[in-house]
Amino acid sequence: MTAVAVAAAVLVAFPSPSPRGVHARALDLTPTVEVHLPAVFSAWYARACPITTTNQYDAGLAYQYDHDNPVRPAGEHADKNLSLRGITPNADSGIRRELVDYGSTDPTEPPQLATLFSPYRVPPLDGFYRVHDWQWSPSPDPGVPGDPVAAPPVTALGLRTTPGETLFVPISGYDIGHGMEVLVLFADQDSIALRYTREDSSAPPGFTLHIDGICTDPNLLALYAQLDDPGGPRYVYPNTSYDLPVLYAGQPLGTARGSQIIVAIADTGTFQDPRSCNEWWRIRPDYAGTCPPHEVRTPKGTATHRADVPFESG
Numbered sequence: 001m002t003a004v005a006v007a008a009a010v011l012v013a014f015p016s017p018s019p020r021g022v023h024a025r026a027l028d029l030t031p032t033v034e035v036h037l038p039a040v041f042s043a044w045y046a047r048a049c050p051i052t053t054t055n056q057y058d059a060g061l062a063y064q065y066d067h068d069n070p071v072r073p074a075g076e077h078a079d080k081n082l083s084l085r086g087i088t089p090n091a092d093s094g095i096r097r098e099l100v101d102y103g104s105t106d107p108t109e110p111p112q113l114a115t116l117f118s119p120y121r122v123p124p125l126d127g128f129y130r131v132h133d134w135q136w137s138p139s140p141d142p143g144v145p146g147d148p149v150a151a152p153p154v155t156a157l158g159l160r161t162t163p164g165e166t167l168f169v170p171i172s173g174y175d176i177g178h179g180m181e182v183l184v185l186f187a188d189q190d191s192i193a194l195r196y197t198r199e200d201s202s203a204p205p206g207f208t209l210h211i212d213g214i215c216t217d218p219n220l221l222a223l224y225a226q227l228d229d230p231g232g233p234r235y236v237y238p239n240t241s242y243d244l245p246v247l248y249a250g251q252p253l254g255t256a257r258g259s260q261i262i263v264a265i266a267d268t269g270t271f272q273d274p275r276s277c278n279e280w281w282r283i284r285p286d287y288a289g290t291c292p293p294h295e296v297r298t299p300k301g302t303a304t305h306r307a308d309v310p311f312e313s314g
Contacts (some may be wrong), residue, residue: 049189049215049257057220059227060176060246062183064239065201068139071235074228076142078134079202080186080193082210082264087129087156088148095128095153098289099277109173111196111209112283113159113263113274115250116167122287126260127158131271149271156264157274161256167214171249172196172207181249182209187216187224190257200234200244205268213261216254220245 066072078084099122104110114120130153133146149155161167174196175181182194185202190213197206223245228234233242247253265272265280274280277291284291 049218050255051218053217053219053252055217055219055252057217057223057245057247057251058180059223059243060178060180060183061198061241062200062234062244063198063241064237065199065204069237070140071237072139072142073230073235074186075188076140077186078136078142078145079208079266081188081191082131082193082212083188083191084142084145085134086132086145088132090128090130090153092153096275097125097128098275099125099281099284099287099291100273100275101278101291102273102276104276104278104282106279109171109282110267110279111170111172111194111207111265113170113280114283114285115170116159116211116261116263117161118166118168120283120285122281122284122289124160125157125275126160127156127262128154129156129158129262131155131264152271152273154273154275155271156262158260158262161213161259161261163256163258165256166252167211167254167256167261169194169247169249169251169253170209174207175249176246178246179248180246181251182247184220184224184245184247187221187245189216189221190214192216192253194247194253200242202266203269208266210264210266211253211261212263213257214254215257217252220247220253 064071074080076084114122117123130148133149135144135146137143169181172181176183176196176198182196183198183200185193185195185200185208187193192211192214193202194209194211195202195206196208197204199206202208227242227244233239234244236242263274265274272279277284277287277289281287281291
């Protein structure tokens with residue numbers, strides 16, 4: 001996605017399968033005016049991005065999963081590069097502008113959005129959006145945006161940030177092996193898609209997290225560009241495996257470009273409501289809202305604790 005400036009809208013979630021017992025929830029919505037990317041970011045993009053950092057990144061094994069032949073370029077894949085989609089602000093005056101308790105059936109920690117930040121926090125929720133569906137065409141034609149996903153009423157959430165603050169890979173109770181938490185499905189200068197399994201796809205069971213409105217770390221971006229070479233093994237079909245960037249839990253991934261980032265999560269092909277407090281916000285230190293405490297397992301099988309107490313390191 002390119003950082004340009006106009007009225008109000010953004011990119012970010014998508015429907016892509018993933019598992020872990022989290023279920024989509026059908027809720028009524030109020031139709032709103034449709035807008036397309038980029039939008040909301042105009043006021044946020046005043047800050048120049050770093051051109052160099054000392055952060056280092058690793059490549060790791062990714063498995064080919066999709067059956068597109070020819071392989072659809074990641075930049076032209078609406079489940080990876082979500083700037084291809086559009087979003088609609090949910091203008092319903094009655095929408096809950098806080099975390100919402102849907103409950104959860106997942107015994108293992110899903111990605112925890114408070115851990116994007118240091119220290120962990122629940123930032124003010126500044127934007128409530130509905131991501132667009134996608135009308136696919138045969139590869140390599142990307143297709144076109146469809147209508148906004150009908151339910152739940154929020155599928156992309158704006159989180160208030162301090163321009164330039166460092167953002168980190170959110171922790172979860174899952175890992176992809178060898179000490180790594182996520183695979184990078186897509187990255188450009190201002191967005192990233194993190195996959196919590198080894199498949200190079202949003203279709204199989206597993207979580208995919210989209211984060212937009214960032215300055216992606218330039219070293220991470222350089223590694224991604226190298227491994228996303230159109231002439232490289234990622235674009236050979238059929239192919240069993242190849243390398244993509246892999247990141248560990250809590251690893252810096254970039255910085256906030258301005259005063260808001262947008263996040264969206266897909267689980268098993270379905271857009272989720274990022275406000276769900278006992279899924280994506282089980283860790284919510286000092287949160288004063290109405291979500292009930294939730295007894296959870298801490299990442300990687302460490303001790304159980306209450307959601308209003310941050311995980312301890314070490």
